[in-house]
Amino acid sequence: MSPPPKTPTASTPATTAPTAPTGAGSPPGSTTPTATTAPPGLTTAPPSLTPPAPLPRTTALPGPPNIARSLATRRTGAIPGLLYRPAAPADPVKAAEVDRRLEAWARALDLFPPAWRGDFSGFQFGRAVVLQHPGALDLERLTVAGQLLLAENLVDSCYCEEDEGRGGSRLGLGGPLVLAQSAIDPFAGPAELEAEWREGVQADGPLRSYHWSVRDFAAFATPSQTDRFVHDIARLHLGYLAEAAWSETRYLPRVWEYLVMRQFNNFRPCLSIVDAVDGYELPEQLYARPEIQRITALACNATTIVNDLYSFTKELASDPEHLNLPQVVARNEGHGLKAAYLKSVEIHNRVMEAFETESAALSATSPLVERYARSLATWVSGNHEWHATNAHRYHLPDYW
């Protein structure tokens, strides 16, 4: 499985400054047709060789405000041709403090298998959430965002991943995942069976991590925001189960089917907490509206496809059959991997543009929606920064 929640938990820390793995040359916006019409603050990483085909744009987009345009300088680690908004750099002191609190929490709950002891510093949860939630109301909320991220990674890594040697299995995965869901969506029944369930969901680290992180989240989130998260974890589990099923049956999904699965096996649970972490609420009546659901899905899909693009060489090296977007495009359309990769960058850019256009239009209708769309965009930027600067984890293919 290539689940997004796993991504921000590099087991090798990026301790050195990012370097340019490929020959990114010219300043942003200077070489591609897309860049010349890009919305303000939206950057196209400069391609060094064959830029993707021009992306049709109907209009120049204002994009979410308050994106620091001054930061739109040359990005050395970014994928050439990729549309993205630069992120504010992570405050290393804040990141270290979040990591300290997270580690204390994880140790207190005995979350990690014995083999993992000592590994904590490699995860970079603190840096991830500091990049993703620059507007977090306080360190407590940032830490809870980190707890949720850690929990998502733990469930994925211990239950879903077969090749990580932690007992995960695609076969029969539906069993552990429904019990995991129950750790955040409580069982209701006769008292003595509820007691057995309570004991059961405390008996394993991944279940404990789900249970206690959501309990901490619910302490400041509204019941609606908590229910939103529970729904998004159900979506995530459905995505894991679809990916496991296709892997088991060696089914090659069509590109749209792959992207549908990836809309479920998706960063969404990380993004849909943005308002709670920032200390406000997009009221559920607004959140549930189809157009808000749509910009949420677009932001989540853009940032999830970014994960496919940055982890492409890593996944290819560990499992040449592993499904990710370039692979699925290549195998469906008879392209070579390079052409499929460049087409995948284009697919990402189209999703990113749709998010920018549609969120700008909706933002004009309500200050709360504007704030929410900005929080989503900021998370997407921070997650891109995490990927682009994580040179120890990701290496771009030699396609430019």
Place this chain on the structure above:
Amino acid sequence: MSPPPKTPTASTPATTAPTAPTGAGSPPGSTTPTATTAPPGLTTAPPSLTPPAPLPRTTALPGPPNIARSLATRRTGAIPGLLYRPAAPADPVKAAEVDRRLEAWARALDLFPPAWRGDFSGFQFGRAVVLQHPGALDLERLTVAGQLLLAENLVDSCYCEEDEGRGGSRLGLGGPLVLAQSAIDPFAGPAELEAEWREGVQADGPLRSYHWSVRDFAAFATPSQTDRFVHDIARLHLGYLAEAAWSETRYLPRVWEYLVMRQFNNFRPCLSIVDAVDGYELPEQLYARPEIQRITALACNATTIVNDLYSFTKELASDPEHLNLPQVVARNEGHGLKAAYLKSVEIHNRVMEAFETESAALSATSPLVERYARSLATWVSGNHEWHATNAHRYHLPDYW
């Protein structure tokens, strides 16, 4: 799989009056310790032989009002010792009209595989929803409730059930179910891939049935109510996938694990529409509160366990390994099936009592919550009536 949505779609119509399959003798409430302290309107079916052990009650409960106590007459088809509230009889004219509209809808959308042509009358969707939603605002909403029920049955029957010869498969089930979920939780991406997705979810009857029934539901439900349904279908799919996984790996769940799975593979999507069908809304801020989630889960679990009890002999006959509550109790606790069945009735009664107690307490706090709790209770009653009178589908074991 033994999914609840399948239950109300008998392929053999119950066209004759229900008969007593077992020797139910005395009037309700006259023979068991539970019945003497039962809340008003709540009936204990008279056991003819060995009643379950007395159920501890802390107080006599008022129970939801407006339950027609005058209907609490002797129930011939009910499981001896089972706690239930009698339902208002279904209006056969209304049921026939819903069936007529449903059939027209299903034919127009070409929902059924060719082999099913002519089978429609056997399903009894109309009678099911008329029993379950006696307070439906109008026939249109009742028909949409029937559409949703039909869609849930179609997905289950065509994708999940291996032994119905419609191509269902436990192996790889995660793939079809994530695409099915996307039929009601739309994909967002580049326009041409969205067009392929739209075509894809129109290409198969089960997907069309999900898509169009939810579109019709959303025409009168609020976005919050629609999102609630989408979440509940995600829960249902997780339950299907857990059941399929355990079947594939031949895992014997503990009783609490089985009941957790059954809280997901559950009638919940049918119950959580009760307010929309009746023409009001329990606002999402209330619905999302843990105590409202809890009474919702209790009602849904009570009525889902009723399904296990009534379908026990049918499932045993078709697959002796099929997991249902009495089987799981028997295999975990070394009981014979009879003792396990009687214990399962007791488990049901405890869940039913918890629902009654807790919903009564919450109902005192808000007229809207009272109305919602009453709608849930009414659905539970109607569903019991459907099971208890469906003598052509269900036969009780000879345990009394």
